[in-house]
Amino acid sequence: MSTRKRKDKAWYALFTMPLLLVFTTVVIIPFLIGIGYSFVRWDGIPANPKVFVGFGNYAELLNDDRFLTSAWHTIAFTVLALVLVNVLGLLFSLLVTAKLRVSNVARTMFFLPNLIGGLILGYIWQFVFTDAFKYIGQKTGLESVFFNWLIDPQFALLAMVVVFTWQMAGYTMIIYIAGIQGIPDELNEAARVDGANLWHRLTRIVFPLLMPSFTICLFLTLSGAFKIFDVNLSLTKGGPNNATEMFAMNIYNEIFGYGHYGLGQAKAIVFFVIVAAVTLTQVIITKKREVQY
Amino acid sequence: MKKVKKVSILLTATAMVGLLAACGSSTDGNKESGSPAASGTSSAAPEKLKKISLFQSKVEIAESLEALAKTYKKETGNDVEVWGSAGDAYATQLQAKLAAGEGPTIFSVATGAEADKFKSYYADLSGEPFAKDIAKDMALTDGGKVVGVPYGVEGFGLVYNKSLVDPKDVTDLASFTKTLEKVKADGKNGFSLSQEAYFLIGHIINTPFALQADPQDFIAKLNKGEVKMADTKEFQEFAKFMEAIKANSPNPMEVKYDTQMGDFATGKTAMVHQGNWSYGMLKDYGDLGFDVGMMGLPLAGNDKIAVGVASNWVVNGKADADQIKAAKGFLNWMLTSDSGKNAIVNEFKFIPAMTNIEAANLDPLSQTVYEATKNGQTIPWALNYFPQGIIVNDLAPATQAFFLDKKMTGEQFLKNLDAAWAKGAK
Amino acid sequence: MKTMSRTVGNVLLVLLSLAFLSPIYLMLVNSFKDRAELYRNALALPSSFSFQYYAKAMEKMGFLTAFGNSLFVTVISVVFVVVLASMTAWMLVRTDDRLSRIIFLVFVSTMLIPFQTLMMPLMQVMDWIRSNLHIPMLNTHGGLIYMNIGFHASMAVFLYHGFIKSVPVALEEAATLDGCSKFGVFWRIVFPMLKTISITVAILDVIAMWNDYLLPSLTLSDKGLRTIPLSTFYFFGEFTIQWNLAMAGLTLTIIPVVIFYVFAQKYIIKGIAAGAVK
Secondary structure, eight states, X not given: OHHHHHHHHHHHHHHHHHHHHHHIIIIIHHHHHHHHHTTEEOOSOTTSOOEEOTTHHXXXXXXXHHHHHHHHHHHHHHHHHHHHHHHHHHHHHHHHTSOOTTHHHHHHHHHGGGGOOSTHHHHHHHHIIIIIHHHHHHHHSOTTTSSOGGGSHHHHHHHHHHHHHHHHHHHHHHHHHHHHHTSOHHHHXXXXXXXXXXXXXXXXXXXXXXXXXXXXXXXXXXXXXXXXXXXXXXXXXXXXXXXXXXXXXXXXXIIIISOOHHHHHHHHHHHHHHHHHHXXXXXXXXXXXXXXX | OHHHHHHHHXXXXXXXXXXXXXXXXXXXXXXXXXXOOOOOOOTTOOOOOOOEEEXXXXXXXXXXXXXXXXXXXXXXXXXXXXOOOXXXXXXXXXXXXXXXTOOOSEEEEXXXXXXXXXXXXXXXXXXXXXXXXXXXXXXXXXXXXXXXXXXOBEEEXXXXXXXXXXXXXXXXHHHHHHHHHHHHHTTSEEEEOOSXXXXXXXXXXXXXXXXXSSHHHHHHHHHHTSSOGGGOHHHHHHHHHHHHHHHHSOOGGGOOHHHXXXXXXXXSEEEEEEEGGGHHHHHTTOOOSSOXXXXXXXXXXXXXXXXXXXXXXXXXXXXXXXXXXXHHHHHHHHHHSHHHHHIIIIISOOBOOBTTSXXXXXXXHHHHHXXXXXXXXXXXXXXXXXXXXHIIIIIHHHHHHHHHOTTOOHHHHHHHHHHHHHHHTX | OHHHHHHHHHHHHHHHHHHHTHHHHHHHHGGGOOHHHHHHOSSSOOSOOOTHHHHHHHHHHTHHHHHHHHHHHHHHHHHHXXXXXXXXXXXXXXXXXXXXXXXXXXXXXXXXXXXXXTHHHHHHHHXXXXXXXXOOOSSSHHHHHXXXXXXXXXXXXXXXXXXXXXXXXXXXXXXXXXXXXXHHIIIIIIHHHTHHHHHHHHHHHHHHHHHOOHHHHHHOOSGGGOOHHHHGGGGBOSSOBOHHHHHHHHHHHHHHHHHHHHHHHHHHHHHHHHHHOO
16 A cells, blocks of 8 residues: 555656646746845846845835835726626627627637737737727717827726737637537526526526636636736836836836836735735635535 | 655755755856956957857847848958847846846947946956047946947937928027917927827936036935925926927827827928937938928027937956957957948948047938037936936826826926936935 | 527627727738828728738748747647646646645646746746756757746646546546556546647647747847747837838738637637536
């Protein structure tokens, strides 16, 4: 028995060690080093001195209004994005599974934004918000809605939500489609025969059975929204007047803009602890709900 | 059972730590050797030098540099690998590569805070043949040693459409404002800033700084909070200029550099606050149908354009001795050989900051900058001495707030700038 | 009445997807305009559809070399991620003890770390490996592949973990009784059953790695090693962007993944389906 156990251990190590080794050297160790840096004052240049300041950086970030404001932006952004991405993704998935003639094409089109990555996405959207919106506003007279969103603090944040949603909705759509296809047709049919209307069928049958899809989608959207950086940098650069500066960008500016390496790392650690607490709670809660069905 | 588990965790952990700590003390002799190489390599020497790498921030010259590296290889047989990076990302990538001990042999740094940041890396270039040819006060120095060679000089000020504006009509705040109103009455736009941090505030605020008796000293005092912009005459007038701009020109928050220069090129805007680099953009519009000029921002009697060195070549003193030697050899070749000098003037299109290189084929804006430099009719780039990152991170947001809030006065704006400065200089 | 609502539904769906694609429209039309034309109207169709900017972009980017580099790095990285992550996730699921749960939670929670904060320490670790173990991690494709595996491990383990739970254990037990080693069980029985999720992971990682700019920009320096996104840097100037070349370059970058996605679409849908419905 004990040789068997030992053998199992060996297999366990053999199967997991290669990935764990790579993962540890690439992610875990740098992260731990980062924690170490959060206790020093340093400008990020290897040749320059690092001064140990204990929890000084952590104390400082509590008085950093701009960091706290960016935290608030990130939360507002994440909540809005989370709702919009998932509502839209779910809606798309219901539409394209409705057996319409154009479903297949639509499915491809909704997913297409995912294939475009990086900074240039934000630049393209600048054209949409500056040129296209202005044009629509002038043509339709709805200038209170269609104007350059990027110069209004509130609307600029919404613009970020729109772009993020544009990218992520198709992604979550695919996961929801998968979930919907996994629901046996008989269930829906039976309910229909019993006289349940569409709303009842959705809320009583479809949504409960989609719980696993919700877990995955919510986690992916949440982690994506909390970490958002590229679009932030290329679409608004955090402006106007810092109204759209998110967590990740604030940290980046602290580290590379001001050269406050330690303070930036301290912010990152605090950020990580908060986000991890929130998301892991979310995963655990939704996982528990899954079990009930 | 439980114990076995714990032990195995511990073992794994120890193994990892051990793995990492085992050779922690040994260092790579190669990359740490910081001793400067024997200098004075003659550019014409047919000696085979070690392959070096070059990393720099100005994307516009990337291809010409690659071509120059090929010429260098043909003429001397030595290799230079030219790396590339997109605009904004350069400083971050440089920092990461240096942290990785993978730093380039030659790299560029912006004058001022950035040059300060990386100064522990610079090799001493004082003894090199080209050092004596650097124009007066243009070299990047550290404690009396020459450590960097300027790319060239650049200048900015009011770029104007000669058929719409006569410089004689723009000499002070009153006449500047009058010109704006006059052009506006003609259905055109008198002046425009654009939304990018440097074009929005960084460059235009340089003038009141440069007009101080000792700009560097003023900045130092500002950093310590001993002076305030709000209490300084030139800044009070600067605020009035900004009020006039806000009242008479389009909201810069709605204007991108692309649209700013497009409006200027098509004659819709009479003046923009820009530099000689903007001619590269105007060129894309073909024949403009008017002449372009550049003059100083007429603030507190100023009639000079601001001229300075934006970037410098430096040699990585942490590279190995052979590479440092090769890097110096390349810089000597680039700055003193005919092929090198030709590339600087005709391919990079720089306004040279070297006494041994003659400017040639300059566009009208660069010509103005070049002449002003020769005649000493310039004000300095005080913004080079601003605290690191302050323009983008602090001054720009404050300026955005000024342009977005129609009711904000220039006076309030100055106070906000003071507050932003206090934060950014921390 | 029913056909009527069908038609309305179809029309609505078409309109919705067109609105959804408007940014892509902007990308395409502006890859055909020069600066003056772009300035006049960014929204209009171009005055001529000449592919000169595409040709120029391809030439400047050294497209073929870059394409080869991207393909090499992406394919090898993805193969490693699929193999290593599936093995790891399988062990974590089948050995349901505290260690496994902790490892899984660590994988999941690291998905929340913004890459920007890992950059500098990561470079230092790579430098350490290079100096002390004499393995060239930087400025090599191998190093980039190694780091790609590390950064994409979490997501892959997360997806596999959910999926493997739904694979019946009975088959594995039967095979074990027949004298199959763990290795044999995994490769002969389990891995084939993971086909759809493997393809899903592959597709998601291909998209992410193909488009990645930041990590390759830190690790690759030499021109000959550049991936496609890295090669577009020529178009992003100090003050402005050469829009036509940048848009053409972006279009060229995504065409291969679009083709790849269209072919793989049916798998991606099946794959995530299987993963989501555990």
